[in-house]
Amino acid sequence: MENKKLNKSVIKNIDFNSVDVEKNVESDIKEYIKDFNIDKSALDSIEIPKDLKKSVNSSFDGVKKEKRKNIRYTILDLLIVSIVILPIVGVINPKLFKNIPTIYPTLSSINKLIQIDNIKSIMGLSDDKEVVEGNESSQANTVYIKEKDITKPTSNNEAVKLIHSLANTLVKADYKWQCSEVTPKTIKLALKGVEEINDDYDRMHLRNSITKWEKGDFSNAVEVHNYVWEMLGGTVGKAEQLNNDEINKIINKYY
Secondary structure (H helix, E strand, O other): OHHHHHHHHHHHHOOHHHOOHHHHHHHHHHHHHHHOOOOHHHHHHOOOOOOHHHHHHHHOHHHHHHHHHHHHHHHHHHHHHHHHHHHHHHHHOHHHHOOOOOOHHHHHHHHHHHOHHHHHHHOOOOOOOOOOOOOHHHHHHOEEEOHHHOOOOOOHHHHHHHHHHHHHHHEEOOOOOEEEOOOHHHHHHHHHHHOOOOOHHHHHHHHHHHHHHHOOOOOOHHHHHHHHHHHOOOOOOOOOEEOHHHHHHHHHHHO
16 A cells, blocks of 8 residues: 555655646657658659669579570580589490490490400499309209299399309319209390390300200200300310200100
């Protein structure tokens, strides 16, 4: 209650007449009006550009130039990357450029020269588990691949290795790392894989040779084995004669 009484007494003691409130307010208003006062002559001197669109666009010219410059640099970077990467891709897989006659033969030759598929195998980038021939102790560890585990080759090296593995089953040799089950299906897979072989002569020769197997004629198996064995750089395990017992089993089962 004391606070309320005090406030009332203070208010009563204020002399509002001593404070020229209205005068101060009027003075402030006049100052505000001065701040917002516009000189009519200055307003009349303002001219609107005849080509307003051009004037607006000119403000953005610098931004547009910078944007075009960045786009040019981006295109240049892409061209440089393409120039560097495309030849590497072409050497790894020349068939991607098969429809470009002027480039394909060169890429195929480089691929064959550096034996890119063998490099991939060494680096563990190939799914093929076969190693080309070996030492004497490997004979007891020959791997036999069943039909269900054989897939269509997707590269030059895989195609040659599949033919070699099938031929191992059909011939007698001192050393064999791997033999694949010879069936009409695996022979067809080998024929499809032949199309992955880079060299035209090798592709044609092996296609004709494997076609005979498709008909049940395995009389050329020794020659085919030694042909692909040399392509793979074999030094041990050259075939000398047919494995007639195994061939007869295949013929009796499928032909």
